[in-house]
Ligand SMILES: Nc1ncnc2c1ncn2[C@@H]1O[C@H](COP(=O)(O)OP(=O)(O)O)[C@@H](O)[C@H]1O
């Protein structure tokens with residue numbers, strides 16, 4: 001508890017953009033987010049006064065950081081579970097708890113748990129030698145999808161295996177490097193969806209409209225909220241699925257269930273949904289909620305981990321979100337000048353920048369555009385994001 005305000009203190013491990021935007025929401029709740037950042041100048045460390053420096057794999061750093069916080073939560077899933085269990089034993093309130101978080105940290109564990117709950121999974125197998133992959137590929141058909149069980153993000157840690165020969169080369173290489181592996185059948189999908197929910201320790205659940213996520217080179221770069229053309233029935237099924245997972249795993253906080261939609265439409269007994277992976281924190285697929293929903297995912301995450309009643313998740317408007325990625329070549333025009341031109345052209349585009357240095361492919365920010373999820377709104381969002389990253393208008397628009 002903060003003795004000067006009488007309000008709780010939330011500590012977030014990780015100083016990236018999710019912590020930065022959680023701090024933005026914390027301010028409105030009268031709080032200052034406390035952040036544990038690895039290095040100086042990280043996205044969240046730049047904006048909260050309560051930043052501590054230390055590594056998330058260092059138990060003592062975690063312990064010191066947790067002191068004086070009412071609840072410990074996360075901007076990423078890289079804190080070792082054993083450290084979290086130690087902290088819990090020492091009386092620290094950790095949300096989501098290590099028992100739940102394990103399923104966002106380890107994709108093999110997650111697959112096994114989803115299978116035991118009878119929830120829609122692709123075929124999968126643990127891989128401890130090349131022959132496991134060869135057998136699985138022959139049984140399920142090439143290509144198959146090889147994944148690092150832990151530590152992957154933005155497509156790093158996911159490999160398509162096209163043949164037995166490829167498996168015989170790549171699998172031993174990764175195993176030798178100490179990567180634990182699983183294999184999944186390649187799911188034939190029409191698109192990717194995300195069902196974002198929140199759950200409080202009291203057991204309250206809330207679901208946002210299900211969104212479509214568009215990936216480019218393994219990175220989610222565009223979000224359509226709600227997913228266009230998704231039937232009411234399938235929307236409901238996806239929300240129920242995510243709320244059920246949150247309940248079964250005893251999740252506290254925001255959770256995204258990344259889904260594959262395997263058939264168009266919906267409305268038959270086969271839900272047409274397959275689980276991809278879980279994230280137990282605010283998620284890229286929920287950035288649209290900052291402008292497009294009554295309650296943003298960041299506010300909701302705080303409310304959930306503090307066991308406050310949850311906020312309504314009604315959309316204010318359909319929204320398109322586009323990520324701003326670092327351009328292959330950093331433009332000479334300053335970000336400041338890019339913003340001037342962007343705002344001049346599109347006064348209605350909402351910009352969220354993370355305060356990060358520009359590097360090719362790095363997530364530097366996102367834009368939200370409120371409006372019908374159609375080609376016009378999508379083109380505007382993509383155009384705005386591209387302008388901010390590359391300082392060029394793909395449609396040849398002249399800035400003068
Ligand atoms: N079993 C699968 N079948 C088809 N595509 C897949 C499969 N698993 C992953 N992918 C593709 O790879 C992307 C990244 O995989 P994911 O497990 O979500 O890794 P990350 O942790 O990097 O987000 C997914 O968004 C999807 O496009």
Ligand SMILES: [Mg+2]
Pocket residue numbers: 154258277
């Ligand atoms: Mg993913």
